[in-house]
Amino acid sequence: MSQIEQLELFDDFRPTETRQDIIQMHPSLICPENDLEHIFTDMSFEEMHNRHSMVIHGDSLEIMQKMKENSVHLIFADAPYGIGKDFGNNSDKWDSVESYISWCKEWIDACMRVLNENGTMYFMTATQHMPYLDIYVSEKYNVLCRIVWTYDSSGVQSKKMYGSLYEPILMINKSPKSGYVFNYQDILVEAKTGAKRGLIDYRKDPPQPYSMEKVPGNVWDFSRVRFKMSEYENHPTQKPEALLDRIIRASSNPGDIVLDPFSGSFTTSAVANKLGRNAIGIELNPTYFEIGIRRTGIATEYNGKKLIKEKIRKTKARSKYVRG
Numbered sequence: 001m002s003q004i005e006q007l008e009l010f011d012d013f014r015p016t017e018t019r020q021d022i023i024q025m026h027p028s029l030i031c032p033e034n035d036l037e038h039i040f041t042d043m044s045f046e047e048m049h050n051r052h053s054m055v056i057h058g059d060s061l062e063i064m065q066k067m068k069e070n071s072v073h074l075i076f077a078d079a080p081y082g083i084g085k086d087f088g089n090n091s092d093k094w095d096s097v098e099s100y101i102s103w104c105k106e107w108i109d110a111c112m113r114v115l116n117e118n119g120t121m122y123f124m125t126a127t128q129h130m131p132y133l134d135i136y137v138s139e140k141y142n143v144l145c146r147i148v149w150t151y152d153s154s155g156v157q158s159k160k161m162y163g164s165l166y167e168p169i170l171m172i173n174k175s176p177k178s179g180y181v182f183n184y185q186d187i188l189v190e191a192k193t194g195a196k197r198g199l200i201d202y203r204k205d206p207p208q209p210y211s212m213e214k215v216p217g218n219v220w221d222f223s224r225v226r227f228k229m230s231e232y233e234n235h236p237t238q239k240p241e242a243l244l245d246r247i248i249r250a251s252s253n254p255g256d257i258v259l260d261p262f263s264g265s266f267t268t269s270a271v272a273n274k275l276g277r278n279a280i281g282i283e284l285n286p287t288y289f290e291i292g293i294r295r296t297g298i299a300t301e302y303n304g305k306k307l308i309k310e311k312i313r314k315t316k317a318r319s320k321y322v323r324g
């Protein structure tokens with residue numbers, strides 16, 4: 001079997017508990033009906049919501065101005081990278097790196113205003129732009145962790161340069177004195193040394209087997225979303241559910257409010273809801289907004305149109321190994 005086929009056959013990511021299990025464990029934490037509306041000072045925008053999810057169509061800078069300060073617990077912001085991706089709305093085009101960076105500073109400040117005192121924000125941008133933003137947030141807020149999301153890609157075949165196989169993620173909070181949630185026990189991974197090799201740690205008295213589990217490091221290896229995975233949506237830069245699962249489990253609690261100001265295919269909202277969190281997602285493109293309504297289970301129809309998932313490949317370049 002080719003490497004491509006092996007990657008495409010990766011089992012879809014499945015959380016271990018269902019949303020129903022989590023609600024049963026923490027019934028009092030789930031937002032009461034319409035509670036998500038209360039974090040807005042003004043609801044004059046296009047939106048759809050149910051009792052645990054709100055999907056908003058609009059410019060996140062404008063929408064966040066209508067939110068109360070300190071109102072959300074966790075933010076995942078996966079803004080356009082400033083590299084000309086086609087999101088159907090020219091939203092990833094800037095005249096210069098300077099203008100892109102100053103726009104990023106605006107949305108970072110807007111996010112930090114609505115984040116609560118002990119909240120955490122994770123954000124992503126292109127590898128070449130992250131250093132500017134790292135310096136900005138290091139001086140103004142507090143960097144908790146610099147994470148690398150790495151993945152394999154069969155598309156990297158340049159003979160002139162190493163392939164680009166990672167994306168940086170910055171995890172920040174308001175200040176070095178602010179608290180933050182870190183549920184390390186909910187994100188443990190296999191400790192290969194202990195689990196696979198069965199080694200004994202002789203530094204302990206008496207000697208003990210190495211632990212079978214550990215807290216993940218800051219290099220995260222998750223497959224990108226492939227066409228054959230059931231989580232695949234028609235969006236050019238969809239993030240894997242497994243990536244959001246780790247972030248949401250670690251940095252929020254059931255019943256918390258998770259905000260994604262650049263929701264795309266609404267991965268963050270979908271995973272947050274599965275994990276018993278409440279979600280607010282904002283997206284500029286009306287087609288992606290409709291994906292959000294369907295993917296969060298808010299409705300199956302919008303403005304008389306049935307919201308049906310029909311997968312379209314992100315790229316026309318098909319490998320000879322990929323069928324169907």
Ligand SMILES: C[S@@+](CC[C@H](N)C(=O)[O-])C[C@H]1O[C@@H](n2cnc3c(N)ncnc32)[C@H](O)[C@@H]1O
Nearest residue numbers: 059060078087091238239262264265267283284
């Ligand atoms: C990198 S993608 C997010 C992908 C998402 N994390 C996912 O898993 O599908 C960025 C998204 O931001 C949207 N966008 C661009 N400018 C925006 C703005 N000012 N307000 C809200 N959304 C915006 C784009 O349409 C695009 O879908």
